[in-house]
Amino acid sequence: MRTRALGLTTLMCASLVLPGVADAAAPGHGPVFPPLAGDLEAHYDFDHPVPGDPAREVDQGRSGTTLDLVNGGADMRVPDGAHPGSRHSIQTRQIDPAAEGNDDWKAGVFSPDGVPTLNAFSETTGTTVMGWFKVTGERHPAPDTTTPDPGDRFNAVGLAGVLSGDSEGHGVRALLELIEVDGELRLVALGRRVDGESSRTFAAHEDWQRLLPRGEWVFLTATFDFDDGTMALYRNGERVPGFYTDSGDPWDVEGPPEPDRTSATNPAGIKIGGSFPQNNRERNPCDCRFDSLMFFDRSLTAGEVAHQYHWARRW
Secondary structure (H helix, E strand, C coil): CCCCCCCHHHHHHHHCCCCCCCCCCCCCCCCCCCCHHHHEEEEEEECCCCCCCEEEECCCCCCCCEEEECCHHHHHEEECCCCCCCCCCEECCCCCCCCCCCCCCCEEEECCCCCCCHHHHCCEEEEEEEEEEEECCCCCCCEECCCCCCHHHHHHHHEEEEEEECCCCCCCEEEEEEEEEEEEEEEEEEECCCCCCEEEEEEEEECCHHHHCCCCCEEEEEEEEECCCCCCCCEEEEEEEEEEECCCCCCCCCCCCCCCCCCCCCCCCCEEEECCCCCCCCCCCEEEEEEEEEEEECCCHHHHHHHHHHHCCCC
């Protein structure tokens, strides 16, 4: 894992983003807080469609992993940027709540043998998932189209995550989502260190609708430290109090060997706004908008998360 101290360069950059600084972007000011750029493996701002193919998005991160806008294609792009430097976001949603099908709008990339360009998430000691999210639908979770009972609902709402190496399109290595915890929908970070083994969930205490009010852009972050077995959630750059839903050592990080890393497999892909980016099933759709989604190959610190939030707000 690459680690960096926030030294003089960082402090100089931070001076541009402290509260009270004018919103005008500094010369050369891009969307990423400069000290973090070297660890940003995948970044989708939805202002960079593949030339000649607006149903796909160019990765602005290091990996070069092209993203698919599934089912909705170019129609998913909406002129609703989350921050001053953004022009577009994407809309995901359930299309037909009364019938099973494969038409939900979502985004992602998938390969059953692993996506080679995402190899930075293989044998890593940490991961961070962050971005801008806006809930646009009135009711979540969505009706469950995979059961015959029209009153059934899914137990989760998919936001964004990195799939595990053995994923069928649903199982993850690192994920931000809303999921039922003891019968109550909560904002969570959900991670899995070893393919096929137990996941771990860190859930926010606060009502998810206060954390994600309908119609409001919110900057969410989930960090995953697979070496020490911890996760954290942040909203608009500030840590969100929460709790682990399990006890013990589900990631099996206690004792040697050290450091603890994820499986030596390339992730099967990325999923956004629902599961199964290969579009062969539907699960956990989100009636939401997404902007500036970022996937880092290490667990960012609280200070780095705050810097990225304030940097983006003034870009």
